[in-house]
Amino acid sequence: MSKVPYPKTKYYKVKCASCNNEQIVFDSVKSTVKCNVCDEILAEPKGGKAQILGEIIEQYS
Numbered sequence: 001m002s003k004v005p006y007p008k009t010k011y012y013k014v015k016c017a018s019c020n021n022e023q024i025v026f027d028s029v030k031s032t033v034k035c036n037v038c039d040e041i042l043a044e045p046k047g048g049k050a051q052i053l054g055e056i057i058e059q060y061s
Helices: none
Strands: 011-015 022-026 041-045 050-052 055-060
Touching: 022 041, 022 050
Parallel strands: none
Antiparallel strands: 011 022, 011 055, 041 050
């Protein structure tokens, strides 16, 4: 029986600290992710995984 590899990356629902907008963010971003409403930075690339600056509400695998 062979094992099926599962991805190690995740998606997060992040709430903006400024305007409370919620949006989905990938955990391995390659560029800065800004809020769609107020342009506040929600995530920044930091090598492998992203630095999430907003509040993480939910995690999707």
